[in-house]
Amino acid sequence: MERESLFSKISRFNRDITSNLPEDISFFKKIRVFFDFVVEWKFHGVYLLDYIQYGFYWKTKPERRKYFVHGRLIEMMQRANNPEHRYIFDQKPEFDKKFADFLQRDWIDTKDANLSDFIKFLDGKDTFFAKDPCGMFGLGVKKVSVSEIEDVEKCFEEYKKQNILCEESLNQCKEMSDFNDTSINSIRVVSFVRANGEVEIIGALLRIGRKGKIADNFHHMGIASYVDPKTGIVCTKGLDKNNDWHIFHPDSNTQIVGFQVPIWNEVVDTIKRAAKVVPDMRYIGWDVVITKDYKVELVEGNPGADPDAEQITTKEGRWPYYKQYLDEL
Numbered sequence: 001m002e003r004e005s006l007f008s009k010i011s012r013f014n015r016d017i018t019s020n021l022p023e024d025i026s027f028f029k030k031i032r033v034f035f036d037f038v039v040e041w042k043f044h045g046v047y048l049l050d051y052i053q054y055g056f057y058w059k060t061k062p063e064r065r066k067y068f069v070h071g072r073l074i075e076m077m078q079r080a081n082n083p084e085h086r087y088i089f090d091q092k093p094e095f096d097k098k099f100a101d102f103l104q105r106d107w108i109d110t111k112d113a114n115l116s117d118f119i120k121f122l123d124g125k126d127t128f129f130a131k132d133p134c135g136m137f138g139l140g141v142k143k144v145s146v147s148e149i150e151d152v153e154k155c156f157e158e159y160k161k162q163n164i165l166c167e168e169s170l171n172q173c174k175e176m177s178d179f180n181d182t183s184i185n186s187i188r189v190v191s192f193v194r195a196n197g198e199v200e201i202i203g204a205l206l207r208i209g210r211k212g213k214i215a216d217n218f219h220h221m222g223i224a225s226y227v228d229p230k231t232g233i234v235c236t237k238g239l240d241k242n243n244d245w246h247i248f249h250p251d252s253n254t255q256i257v258g259f260q261v262p263i264w265n266e267v268v269d270t271i272k273r274a275a276k277v278v279p280d281m282r283y284i285g286w287d288v289v290i291t292k293d294y295k296v297e298l299v300e301g302n303p304g305a306d307p308d309a310e311q312i313t314t315k316e317g318r319w320p321y322y323k324q325y326l327d328e329l
Contacts, residue, residue: 013037016052033057040064045071053312066317068307079326080192081303082280089281089303092133092165102274104297105168110159118156121166122146131165143169143214170299171292175262178254183209183216186287187227187261189268190305191275193282195328199272201229202325203285203310203318206259208238211251223249224309225256232264236313262290270296282329 017033018025040046040056047070050056054067068076088094093109108121122128125146132140149155159166170184179185190203204227209216218224223238223246238246238256247257261267271286285305289297311318 010034013048013052016048017057020052020055021057045069045074047071049308053308054317063317066319067311068317068319068322070306072319073304073306076283076322076326077304079329080281080283085278085281086303088278089284089301090134092131092300093163095300096165096167099274099277099298099301102270102296102298104291104295105170107165107167109163109165110156111163113160115153115156118159118166119152122149122152125168127169129167129169130159131167133163133165141215170289170297173262173290173292173294175259176290179208179249179252179256180211180213180216182211183213183222184289185209185216186289186299187267188224188305188309189229189271189286189288190307190310191271191284191286192322192325193275193279194325197276197279199275200325201268201271202322203307204229204232205309205313206234206238206256206261207287208249208256210240218309223256224313226310226313227261229268232261232267234259234261239309239313263294263296266296270298274298274301 013034014030017030021029021033036057037046037048037051040051041048044064046056046064050067050069054064054069056064088098093111096103096107096109106121106125108117110118113121127143127145130142130144134140172184176185185206185208188203188205188207189201192200192202194200205218206225206227207216207218208223210221210223213221216222218241221241223240225234225238226236227233228235234256236257238249240246248255267288267290271288274286275284281303283303283305285302287299287302289299291297307318307322
């Protein structure tokens with residue numbers, strides 16, 4: 001990925017500040033805000049996106065220090081997760097191999113497969129997902145209709161060149177589908193393996209897609225809302241990347257606030273067991289789907305789970321809460 005230039009950063013900063021501050025803000029006020037950001041970045045690990053999305057220009061210094069900003073996320077990953085095992089989570093085929101017992105779907109890594117394996121994988125399927133093994137934020141994922149594949153051998157060879165991971169299409173329970181049936185709507189569950197080896201569920205989000213979209217990711221125009229980790233009940237309004245808040249899903253009119261995630265106890269139990277598979281990767285954000293027959297299915301694990309949607313939806317900095325677990329180490 002091409003690195004953003006300093007000029008581009010300044011232009012983006014000006015654009016974002018202009019859209020978030022009063023229209024009559026003076027040029028000198030913008031300059032003061034810019035230098036305030038530079039101090040936050042230099043001394044407190046606050047990235048530009050942090051500064052904008054958390055509204056730091058409105059917040060006092062004590063309020064700012066409560067936020068789990070990007071610099072602290074790097075600290076969390078460095079102290080809590082063993083870098084030698086990060087590849088298991090960064091490479092989707094490696095994840096599927098390691099957590100095969102927690103998957104409720106068929107899959108094939110074209111890198112290690114032959115044409116016969118691919119034909120067997122396609123048998124009986126209407127659709128499947130072709131995934132870039134290194135894709136992030138819901139990108140690099142394509143839903144493929146088996147009936148539209150004109151040349152199976154050619155398709156396989158193209159996938160093999162790109163090391164594409166093919167996975168059986170996910171399904172979901174009725175309660176989750178009621179929000180939006182064109183996307184698989186998931187739960188992000190954040191776990192932490194404590195110093196004594198016990199697993200704590202320290203955060204959770206409901207993630208819902210929009211009509212016509214196949215991804216539910218917050219960074220892919222999805223809607224996120226905070227879930228109480230103890231009860232599995234959604235306790236905030238849903239928020240999208242346009243900063244629009246939703247009590248009801250804007251397309252289906254299904255109520256978001258107060259929604260009880262089905263089989264929450266089973267979700268928690270599954271995540272606690274999964275977190276112990278690679279225990280020196282202590283901080284993981286797990287993406288979970290509840291299938292149509294009410295089984296808990298792991299989609300992926302993220303060792304750099306950004307708590308941005310959690311902090312934006314709860315309107316509070318969560319660093320003191322997360323830090324207590326990190327300090328135990």
